[in-house]
Amino acid sequence: MTAEDRPPDSPLDPAAVAALHAEHAAELRRFLVGVLRDPQLAADVAQTAFVRLAERGGGTRPATRKAWLFRVAFHEALLVRRKDQRSQRILRKIASSSTDHAPTADAAALRAETVETVRRALAELSPDQQAMVRKRVYEDRTFAEAARELGIPLGTALARMQAALARLRRKLSGDD
């Protein structure tokens, strides 16, 4: 029986759920951290989403299962967030999510490699861009605060940050 033949809310094969979990759980959790600004809530919602997938994902096509999973998780996150409104100043919470879970040896090595890549990528940014990244990410300033402290217009600050992020992203993805 193919996925198209199954009822829409039929359970999904546990092996398929496990494979999807191995492939998408980390990304899903990051997405939920971005929505919820809370790593623990994000982990809980991600778990709930996979439970939904196992219970009712039988009718989904394999090509759309990831999107289905993320959509279900997003709606679940919105429900949770309404119940638990969180404060702002969220980048630190997002950053702390990376240390909430004890990494495996492979994950630690991968992380060290990522950190080194980030360090190199940061070093290759222009000084203005580096300053902006520092203000926004490491000092948790808002764009307006960072612009004021750097003595530049807000639009300039935004442009520098956007350019820095784009370059960092390309560096980290190996496209640059």
Place this chain on the structure above:
Amino acid sequence: MSEHSSASPDSLDWLAFRYIAGEMTVAESTVFEERLGSDQAAREAVAAAVELVGALAACDPADLVKVEIGTSGDDRVDLAGPSSTVRPSWRVMASWAVGGAIACLALAAVVDHWSGQRLRDLAKRSLARTAGMIERAPSHAVAGANGGPLDGPLDGPLDAGGDVASMAVRDQLARLWSEERAESAGELAADHEVESGDGIGADLASVDAPAWMIAAVAAKSGLLSDEAADAASEPAAAADAMPAPKTDAGAIP
């Protein structure tokens, strides 16, 4: 996927970053979240933005390369943050302190060794010259006679000034001593770079001939009477004239 997927990646990534950073207005955030409900690319962009911020946060800014910013080129900003520009990390301060202590110890050891060696050299030279001077004075007085010891009697007070030759020798030695001290002081002053007015060289040069030396020479003044007389009339040649061996045993009292 939805109609939003055609947006440029940078724009979507930028929106995602602004979203997770809380840098959207309520209206913008509402619109973006509507998009998240239908656009898988937007969801993945949010996940990627979180990953990027997490990677940046994991990179200790204190370890980053220090960079300079500023349109004028004079304004320097440390990527490690203002705290590191104003207050260096304890590791940096500790390394400077240890390095400074080691440098001080090394410098002290070098100076101690060098100055000690220098002073010893000066003392040796001074003692050698003084010893030679004292030794030569009696030797040239007795060498040509019987080679006896310095057995001349001390007649009268050392500083009575009754004997012109004795006075001349004493003055001679006093001058030589002063010159010796002045030379040593000058060398020391030069070596220690104290010519700038700390007075050390002047103090050293102004020390008078010690009484023991005057007494020792004056005790033999009678042996040096001829040359002492010459020295009294030709002070500049006295130093050279003194060591000259005297073979006239008759001068011995």
